[in-house]
Amino acid sequence: MAKYLLKRIFYMILTLFLVATITFFLMKMMPGSPYANEAKMTATQKAIMNKQYGLDKPVIEQYITYLAGAAHGDFGISFQYSNQPVSSLIGARLGASAQLGLQALVVGVILGIIIGSIAAMNQGTWIDSTATIVSIIGKSVPNFVLAVLLQYYIGLKLGWFPIAGWGEAAQTIMPTIALSVGPLAETARFIRTEMVDTLSSDYVELGKAKGLSRIEVIRKHTLRNSMIPLVTLIGPYAVALMTGSMVIENIFNIPGIGEQFTKSILTNDYPTIMGVSMVYCFGLVVILLLTDIVYSLIDPRIRLTD
Amino acid sequence: MDQDASNVKITPESFEHVEKGDTQSAEHISGPSLSFMQNVWIRFKSNKAAMISAVIIIVMVVIAFGSSFWINNSSLVKSAPQYANLPAKWKGFDWLNGLNGKIKQNGVWTDAYASVPAGKYFVAGTDYLGRSLAQRIIYGTKISLIVAVVAAFFDLAIGITYGIISGWKGGMTDNIMQRIIEIISSIPTLVIVVLMLVVLKPGITSIILALAISSWTTMARQIRAETLSLKNEEYVLAARSLGESTFKIATKHLIPNLSSIIIIQTMYTIPSAIFFEAFLSFIGIGISAPETSLGVLLNEGQKNFQFLPYQMWYPAAVLCVLMIAFNLLGDGLRDAFDPKGQR
Numbered sequence: 001m002a003k004y005l006l007k008r009i010f011y012m013i014l015t016l017f018l019v020a021t022i023t024f025f026l027m028k029m030m031p032g033s034p035y036a037n038e039a040k041m042t043a044t045q046k047a048i049m050n051k052q053y054g055l056d057k058p059v060i061e062q063y064i065t066y067l068a069g070a071a072h073g074d075f076g077i078s079f080q081y082s083n084q085p086v087s088s089l090i091g092a093r094l095g096a097s098a099q100l101g102l103q104a105l106v107v108g109v110i111l112g113i114i115i116g117s118i119a120a121m122n123q124g125t126w127i128d129s130t131a132t133i134v135s136i137i138g139k140s141v142p143n144f145v146l147a148v149l150l151q152y153y154i155g156l157k158l159g160w161f162p163i164a165g166w167g168e169a170a171q172t173i174m175p176t177i178a179l180s181v182g183p184l185a186e187t188a189r190f191i192r193t194e195m196v197d198t199l200s201s202d203y204v205e206l207g208k209a210k211g212l213s214r215i216e217v218i219r220k221h222t223l224r225n226s227m228i229p230l231v232t233l234i235g236p237y238a239v240a241l242m243t244g245s246m247v248i249e250n251i252f253n254i255p256g257i258g259e260q261f262t263k264s265i266l267t268n269d270y271p272t273i274m275g276v277s278m279v280y281c282f283g284l285v286v287i288l289l290l291t292d293i294v295y296s297l298i299d300p301r302i303r304l305t306d
Numbered sequence: 307m308d309q310d311a312s313n314v315k316i317t318p319e320s321f322e323h324v325e326k327g328d329t330q331s332a333e334h335i336s337g338p339s340l341s342f343m344q345n346v347w348i349r350f351k352s353n354k355a356a357m358i359s360a361v362i363i364i365v366m367v368v369i370a371f372g373s374s375f376w377i378n379n380s381s382l383v384k385s386a387p388q389y390a391n392l393p394a395k396w397k398g399f400d401w402l403n404g405l406n407g408k409i410k411q412n413g414v415w416t417d418a419y420a421s422v423p424a425g426k427y428f429v430a431g432t433d434y435l436g437r438s439l440a441q442r443i444i445y446g447t448k449i450s451l452i453v454a455v456v457a458a459f460f461d462l463a464i465g466i467t468y469g470i471i472s473g474w475k476g477g478m479t480d481n482i483m484q485r486i487i488e489i490i491s492s493i494p495t496l497v498i499v500v501l502m503l504v505v506l507k508p509g510i511t512s513i514i515l516a517l518a519i520s521s522w523t524t525m526a527r528q529i530r531a532e533t534l535s536l537k538n539e540e541y542v543l544a545a546r547s548l549g550e551s552t553f554k555i556a557t558k559h560l561i562p563n564l565s566s567i568i569i570i571q572t573m574y575t576i577p578s579a580i581f582f583e584a585f586l587s588f589i590g591i592g593i594s595a596p597e598t599s600l601g602v603l604l605n606e607g608q609k610n611f612q613f614l615p616y617q618m619w620y621p622a623a624v625l626c627v628l629m630i631a632f633n634l635l636g637d638g639l640r641d642a643f644d645p646k647g648q649r
Contacts, residue, residue, distance in 0.1 A: 015489045019497070026505050136637075140629035142581055144588055145622045148608050156612065243496045247589050251608075265500060265591050273504060277497045285492050 001296075008292070012285040019281045020070050020274075024063055027270040075275030079268070086275035090257060094279075096166055097249070097256035100175055101241045108180035108237075109230070112187025117223055119188065120195035131188060138185030144247040147178035151251060164253040175252045179244045183237050190233060194226035231295045238287045242280055346566075349642040356638020359631035366628060370448035373441075433606060433617060442598050443621050447628065449599040453513055454579040458572050460518030461525055466568065468522065469529025470556050474537060484530070491523040499582065503591055513592055517579050525571050532564055566643035573636035577629050584625055600625045 041049070050056040057065075069076065075086035119131035155163035155174060162171045198204060199222055207217045246258035253259075257276055264272035340348070350356060433439055472483040502516035536542060536559070545555050561568075580600075586592030587601025588608075595602065600621050607618030 011485070011488060012492075015492050018489060019493055023501060026501060030505065136630060136633055137626075140577070140633050141626050142584055142629070144585065145604065145626065148604075148611060148618065149622075152611055152615070239494050239496070242494055243585065246496065247585055250589055261500070262589050262591070265504060268504075270504075273500070277501065280494050280497050281492075284494050288492055 005289075005293075008289055012289060015285055016278065016281055017067070020067060020278060021063075023274045023277055024066050027274055028059060028062075030268075030270060070278060075278065076271040078264075078272050079270060086271050089260065089272060090275055090279055093255055093257045093260050096254055097245050097258060100172065100179065100249070100254065100256060101238075101245055103172060103176045104179035104241060104244075105183055105237060107176055108183030109187050111180070112184040113191050113223075113227065113230075115184070116188040116191025117195055117218070117226070119192045120199065120226075121218065123196055123199075128192075131192065135185040135188040135192075138181045139189075141181070143178050143181060143244050144251060146181060147175065147248050147251045150174045150178055164251075166252075166254045166256075171252075175248050175254060178251075179241060179248050182240050182244060186233060186237070187230065190230060191226055194229060195222055198222045198225050228295075228299045231291055231298065234291045235284070235288045238284055242283070346642045350638055353638040353641060355634045356642075359634040359638065362627065362631045363635060366447060366631075367451060370444055370451055373444050374448070439603075439617065439620060442603060443600070443624055446598045446600045446603050446621065447624055449510065449593065449597070450580050450583055450601075450625075450628070453510060453517070453583045453599070454576045456514045457517035457521070457579040458575040460514070461522045461575050462568065462572055464518065465522040465525025465571075466529055466561070466564070469526040470533050470560055470564075472526065473530040473533025474552065474556070474560075476534075476537075480530070487523050487526060490520075495520040495582075499586065500591070503586070508591060508594060509597070510593060513583055513586060517582055521575055521578070525568075525575070528567050528571060529564055532567055533560060536560055536563055570636065570640045570643060573632065573639050577632040577636070580625070580628060580632070600628075 047056065055062070066076065073087050075090075078084050078086050078089055115131050115134065119128045122128050151163050151174060154160050161173050162168070163174075165171045204217055204221050207221050212220075242258070245256060246261055248254070249256040249259035250262055257279065260272065261276045263269070264276065433442065468483065468487075472480045498520040499513075499516040502519065503512050506512035506515065539559075542555060542559050545559060550558075583592060583599060584601035584604065587594070587599050588605045590605060593599045593602055595606075603621035604618060604625070607614075607621055611618045
């Protein structure tokens with residue numbers, strides 16, 4: 001276990017190092033200068049600016065400085081917001097994105113488990129087919145389309161929830177719904193499949209034969225065992241939520257990282273693009289490692305070895 | 307038991323004489339012998355949702371690509387401001403609000419075609435530059451399909467080659483190749499795609515390239531796992547010992563046996579590529595005007611959604627139908643190829 005974890009952490013660091021290196025050199029290759037009004041600057045001004053940002057040093061030295069900084073969570077200074085460090089720019093926005101992502105994950109997974117298990121218990125009936133249709137639609141309809149429709153029909157026409165913004169609890173409801181549909185559909189499908197399998201397994205048959213009630217069989221034996229493999233989906237969910245938050249945050253005007261990412265791409269703010277990319281990668285590798293550990297803890301059959 | 311057995315008396319009369327010919331007919335195979343693909347086809351045909359999806363996709367592909375002669379980039383950039391923002395109008399549908407050229411303004415249905423010469427119809431209305439939305443949707447669908455299919459093709463090419471080499475070579479090569487996959491797949495697709503788009507010029511080519519680079523790992527993993535078990539099959543061993551070249555073994559023995567994985571995996575890559583293209587174009591970092599795609603249309607439609615909802619609804623509906631059809635087709639193919647597998 002310890003050996004496995006060490007190895008995993010080594011690969012995590014290697015991944016992050018590679019991403020940092022690749023992004024650094026890609027951004028160095030980009031044409032253009034970081035200064036907005038370069039044409040008006042004199043050579044001396046430019047030299048002073050270059051010195052201030054460390055751009056007068058050789059690329060290798062800049063690279064080492066960048067790596068050392070990145071290891072401490074320091075990604076340099078944003079081109080777009082003058083003199084604001086990327087780390088504080090991202091740090092200020094991390095909370096909103098994390099909250100939105102977690103809310104969507106919890107809502108999506110819980111509703112997905114409910115829909116999936118109801119479908120499995122009523123296998124082959126109209127309830128099952130309805131659940132299947134719901135999950136196919138949820139999987140297929142892009143979340144940003146849903147977000148725009150929600151914003152207009154629920155937010156503007158019915159006026160149930162505020163149409164945009166961030167801060168009050170009510171403002172988080174619609175973006176959460178829009179973002180949770182993907183995980184919901186995936187969970188429902190997954191749980192249904194798992195439960196249909198588990199329902200026909202020997203220990204469930206034995207439970208029934210011993211006179212356990214239907215509810216007890218499902219609660220104690222079926223559902224619990226069907227939910228364990230769900231942990232493996234957390235990684236893919238995290239990826240989907242990162243992608244989703246980028247567009248949902250834009251639609252609902254939420255000050256999160258995704259919205260910042262879009263802004264920095266559109267304005268060629270390279271240090272911020274690099275910083276956000278690193279944060280996303282770091283988030284994913286940590287989540288993948290945690291999922292593995294959690295999975296091995298709740299399912300002792302899974303051993304963390306090669 | 308012993309007592310019972312001793313009571314049983316077996317006499318020649320206990321046996322019944324059977325004609326010799328009957329044994330022959332008992333061995334007869336009455337059903338037609340079906341090949342693997344025939345079985346797949348029979349299972350696939352019985353899945354109504356998948357069949358309907360296949361038909362929908364074929365119709366969409368035919369319309370999108372068949373229309374290339376009339377609808378192309380040069381006909382689409384022409385703007386006609388006098389026709390700007392007209393809602394849908396169909397011949398003979400005057401009684402149906404929504405298809406009669408009327409639009410709701412302050413709660414009243416007013417005729418938007420009042421200043422348009424009679425006999426002019428736009429089946430899906432026009433956009434803010436007076437361009438036919440129907441034509442733009444058809445063209446956009448074509449672009450989305452091209453992006454998806456080409457990305458899937460590259461995904462296939464890279465994934466299959468990588469997977470087969472990794473599985474076939476085994477040992478150190480396999481180990482290194484698998485570590486590379488592990489590293490690549492722990493980088494979010496979004497980050498790879500965005501970095502590619504920042505470095506390359508935004509456009510169809512960049513999106514295709516970005517999607518191809520980021521999405522082949524799943525395919526490679528599955529192909530490798532299957533190759534590992536196929537490589538020990540006797541027919542592969544026979545081919546090897548007869549001195550067949552590795553390339554020929556791969557194309558003649560491995561790929562045909564990997565075909566179901568390849569087909570199923572491709573069917574899942576296509577909708578995710580369609581989604582990614584729409585997503586990137588929607589937030590404005592993918593395909594952008596004057597080029598068009600479903601994502602671009604959604605982006606444009608969203609800006610006017612409050613007043614001209616049809617400009618978003620139509621492309622959104624087409625995108626959703628396309629996604630649903632591909633997902634259902636993928637499920638149908640998976641069930642047809644692998645009936646024992648998860649459903």
